[in-house]
Amino acid sequence: MKLNAGIITDKLAETKAFYESVLNFGITFENEFYVLMHTPNQQAELSFLLPNHPTQRPIFQKPFAGAGMYLTIEVPDVDAEYAHIRSLNVPIEIELRDEPWGDRHFAIVDPNGIGIDVVKYAEPS
Secondary structure (H helix, E strand, O other): OOOEEEEEOOOHHHHHHHHHHOOOOEEEEEOOOEEEEEOOOOOOEEEEEOOOOOOOOHHHOOOOOOOOOEEEEEOOOHHHHHHHHHHOOOOOOEEEEEOOOOOEEEEEEOOOOOEEEEEEOOOOO
């Protein structure tokens, strides 16, 4: 079984640009109303769909309302990823920090208001 999450958004172009330029996602497939993107290592995918598109059934037409969702992206070097994203002047929602449970992480927000936790998992010390 394979899973990819989908987000219905009227900010399709901005979202595609954000995931490409900030997080280095690639394009798996795209057309005028849909884009399927993959992580740099191609281990996971995320899709974005324009709302109210006539080709889609009602269940796939309402846009994401901007709350109640987050993504976690695990990276091998969270410090390097933090430096890269800061160099792009992307606002940092949670500054780079170590948590008591072992994670080292920071958070940003995508154009749809979705929080993205960028993390390197570690055992608690």
